Amino acid sequence: MLIQIFRNSYEQGILKKERDGSSILASFMGGANVAFRREAIAQAGIYDPRCRTMEDADICIRIGKLDWELYRNPKAVVRHKNPTTLKSLIKQWKGYMTYMPYLYRKHNTKAIEIFAFDANAGKVRCIFFKPFAFPVLIVLNTTLKINLSFLFFLIFAIIKWWAAAYIILGYGMYCLVSYLFKLGRHFYVNMRRLRYFEGRQRSEVLWTLAQFLTISCIENWAIIYYSFLGGLRQRMLFLYGDPSH
Amino acid sequence: MIIYHSGEDDLATIARIKTILARVRLIFPGSLAPSREIGILTKEGLEKYSIDRYWYAFRLAEGFLTWKLLFGEDILPGIKRVGSVESMRESIILELNLYWGLLVDSFRIDEKVPGFIRNYQCLKGICEICRIYLLVCKGTMTINRMETLEKMDRVDYPQWKETKEDLLCCIRNNFFKLDLFTENIFQFAQPMISKVLDTIEGLPVCAEGTKNVSFNTSLSLRDFLPEKLLSDIQEQIGSFSKQWFREIRGVYLVPQVEFSYNHSELDDYYNRLKFSQMIKTSGRSLGNLDDAEFFPVYLVIHARQGLPDALINDLLLLIDKLRTSVEIYPYLSTGSIAFPLIKNYKQDIKLIKTLLNDPVFFYFSSKKSFRISVEEDGGQERCQEMRISPLVFNDAQKYMEFLDFQLKDTSLVRTCIPGFYKVFLTALRSKIFLETFAQGEPRIYITPMEIFEWAYLEYPQHQEWLKRFYGQLMLNWEGHYSDSPLFFSKALDLLKGQKDQKPAVDPNAKISVIIITADRKKEIVECLDSLLLQSRIPDEVVIIDNGVKEFVDDVVADYIKNLNIRHFHKENKGIPTARNAGLEHATGDILVFIDDDCVAHRDWLEKLVEPFFEDSSIGIVGGYLSGIGRTNKIVERYYDFTLLTKFGLEN
Numbered sequence: 001m002l003i004q005i006f007r008n009s010y011e012q013g014i015l016k017k018e019r020d021g022s023s024i025l026a027s028f029m030g031g032a033n034v035a036f037r038r039e040a041i042a043q044a045g046i047y048d049p050r051c052r053t054m055e056d057a058d059i060c061i062r063i064g065k066l067d068w069e070l071y072r073n074p075k076a077v078v079r080h081k082n083p084t085t086l087k088s089l090i091k092q093w094k095g096y097m098t099y100m101p102y103l104y105r106k107h108n109t110k111a112i113e114i115f116a117f118d119a120n121a122g123k124v125r126c127i128f129f130k131p132f133a134f135p136v137l138i139v140l141n142t143t144l145k146i147n148l149s150f151l152f153f154l155i156f157a158i159i160k161w162w163a164a165a166y167i168i169l170g171y172g173m174y175c176l177v178s179y180l181f182k183l184g185r186h187f188y189v190n191m192r193r194l195r196y197f198e199g200r201q202r203s204e205v206l207w208t209l210a211q212f213l214t215i216s217c218i219e220n221w222a223i224i225y226y227s228f229l230g231g232l233r234q235r236m237l238f239l240y241g242d243p244s245h
Numbered sequence: 246m247i248i249y250h251s252g253e254d255d256l257a258t259i260a261r262i263k264t265i266l267a268r269v270r271l272i273f274p275g276s277l278a279p280s281r282e283i284g285i286l287t288k289e290g291l292e293k294y295s296i297d298r299y300w301y302a303f304r305l306a307e308g309f310l311t312w313k314l315l316f317g318e319d320i321l322p323g324i325k326r327v328g329s330v331e332s333m334r335e336s337i338i339l340e341l342n343l344y345w346g347l348l349v350d351s352f353r354i355d356e357k358v359p360g361f362i363r364n365y366q367c368l369k370g371i372c373e374i375c376r377i378y379l380l381v382c383k384g385t386m387t388i389n390r391m392e393t394l395e396k397m398d399r400v401d402y403p404q405w406k407e408t409k410e411d412l413l414c415c416i417r418n419n420f421f422k423l424d425l426f427t428e429n430i431f432q433f434a435q436p437m438i439s440k441v442l443d444t445i446e447g448l449p450v451c452a453e454g455t456k457n458v459s460f461n462t463s464l465s466l467r468d469f470l471p472e473k474l475l476s477d478i479q480e481q482i483g484s485f486s487k488q489w490f491r492e493i494r495g496v497y498l499v500p501q502v503e504f505s506y507n508h509s510e511l512d513d514y515y516n517r518l519k520f521s522q523m524i525k526t527s528g529r530s531l532g533n534l535d536d537a538e539f540f541p542v543y544l545v546i547h548a549r550q551g552l553p554d555a556l557i558n559d560l561l562l563l564i565d566k567l568r569t570s571v572e573i574y575p576y577l578s579t580g581s582i583a584f585p586l587i588k589n590y591k592q593d594i595k596l597i598k599t600l601l602n603d604p605v606f607f608y609f610s611s612k613k614s615f616r617i618s619v620e621e622d623g624g625q626e627r628c629q630e631m632r633i634s635p636l637v638f639n640d641a642q643k644y645m646e647f648l649d650f651q652l653k654d655t656s657l658v659r660t661c662i663p664g665f666y667k668v669f670l671t672a673l674r675s676k677i678f679l680e681t682f683a684q685g686e687p688r689i690y691i692t693p694m695e696i697f698e699w700a701y702l703e704y705p706q707h708q709e710w711l712k713r714f715y716g717q718l719m720l721n722w723e724g725h726y727s728d729s730p731l732f733f734s735k736a737l738d739l740l741k742g743q744k745d746q747k748p749a750v751d752p753n754a755k756i757s758v759i760i761i762t763a764d765r766k767k768e769i770v771e772c773l774d775s776l777l778l779q780s781r782i783p784d785e786v787v788i789i790d791n792g793v794k795e796f797v798d799d800v801v802a803d804y805i806k807n808l809n810i811r812h813f814h815k816e817n818k819g820i821p822t823a824r825n826a827g828l829e830h831a832t833g834d835i836l837v838f839i840d841d842d843c844v845a846h847r848d849w850l851e852k853l854v855e856p857f858f859e860d861s862s863i864g865i866v867g868g869y870l871s872g873i874g875r876t877n878k879i880v881e882r883y884y885d886f887t888l889l890t891k892f893g894l895e896n
Contacts, residue, residue, distance in 0.1 A: 029867025032840035040864030047821035055821040068864025076853035076868030
């Protein structure tokens, strides 16, 4: 879930910069509510016009590399309209994912990188790094594991490798159950914090949980699909040139 | 090839130079095949720069020098040395002009190479030339660094100005010291060698024809290092986990090294090779050693030409007997790791392999690949590339296991006198590693640069020494081409004191708010309303109108009395282009972006710009985005939920 990784730090203070790490772990400020010092802009340069959607991440990474500090002040509040339909949400994901490969290519090394949540460190970090001909980025989270395991189950069932199919199905079920437990706990804790439960029935809460699960599944597949398309697009632009420039 | 030589422009000189080139090439083919690329590892991959000619020049210089020192002859056939100082000086000046010309030539073509690398090269080149002056003249000539710099003024080299500034900065700060640089060869090795040679000369001549005369001599690093630093390092290492560095610590504490010399086998060849040692081990003396005892061997071999067969045999014997390995620095002075011309390549490759198969060695040198070129009898060149897989440790446990394994199984840490630096670096590296490990986040890649920074801050009493040490290390860094120029540029910044010169923003500074809008007439009204109600009203509002269907001219007209609005129309070419236009037109010291569909809280701007006035190092301040109201729509709730919680992260 790249979007969540991008929106990780909402703590007040100077954000930790990823010096040697990946651009997906770097902290950045959304372009809608941000203040720049003129010197910083003068040093790092203006927005990259090729980065149509992730331009704010790009400029934050660039400025962060130049020894400037990034500071988050959550007291400076701006209210904006959230996407209200699934279509608009998917459109947003599409927007992010189309230009992610460009950002990735710009700031990351050519390597296969696998990111996963590390329970010991308490955050997402790179668990596998190997130099490769072109950059490949995989973020392993439980929803992705569940989705992939069911996909593989289907494939194995079609070609009738039943032993493999059942093993992978079992793994998928294990992931699903553990995920449901975790999600339920987070859902309960955070929804209560956000006061969504006030005056709601138990069945309604469960129904919301199920809907959330569905949306997160859709999100995963949308991200995989659009990032693949975005990567292809990036490759095409790299090979045949950008028509808009 | 363009050859620059100052003043003299006659065909005879050029002809001479050509003959020199031909001869040197014949004599030292190995010296002309070092690595010829500088690589910088950036985020986008490995950028490589070819520095062919530069290396060519240096190898040539090396060849001249070697020829002179080994055989005491002039390479130039036309000039015969009479013996007077002045004629010698003339010939030397001619040759040095040749090196200089080659150097300048290499600068001229290297326009694609980034500035700081070029400066680094230039620094290296000047050091090298100074060193050659010193060595060749043996003190008969005085060296003036400024003179060499002035010489460069006459050359048309476009980037010379900035390079010169950097070099002057280096000289002013004693970043590299000429003495130290020249001592590189002699400072540590010379006392030891002279000691050994003295002992050999002082041996009683055996009249009865007994061949083997063995003697003991005790040598330790303590004789060659500043005391304070040594004790400090020992403390440093002692405070580490003893298990890890048991053997490494042993390097410093070993009191005795036993060499046995076979006097009769010191033939003419070795005698001529003044600055080399031959170490011959006999079975008897080795048999006396306790295997369990830690037994390091310091070997300094300055073999400019190919290693002689006998020496290689000896080394192999030594390696077999001691189960140790030996580091060879063929080009200690120029910092390349190229292996010299190898006569018997089967044996030599075996030797090199024993060096290269040692992961500790790899870990230290951290090179991706070595290329060894070997010339066979038929005249064909045979290249052998040895790849090294980068060692990646995912956790501290593995790292510990790795070290433990290495130290236990080889049971010896190989080192030589310059290898002391490596041990020192390892100690510091592991210290940093342990520190980060204590924080629960072990760092895998710790660059020499970071180690330098760390040591520089940690040891204020040794800062001068460290500067010189790292200056030297930088110039002699074996194979760390990816690190050293970067280090150089960073160290320069440090010396220039550029780092913390950022003044804080004046609280009365001009603030411009930039709004990008496209076809959102209704929303921008709310946005401008919220700007009007701010506790700190912006000095300037820049509106970039990207609209296709409708423009916001009439809305702007309503607010123009109360806000200093500047309104620009622009063709819709995407958000970043519009934002750049906003940056262009804004005149404030602080540039604030807000979207047209956002509504700011009353104290938004005040809170947002507050950090700039307090901390001078802050470049960006970000705020907090929150949704408008709460609705029953599931998607909105999902969006809020994922945004506000760490839901996405923790699964």
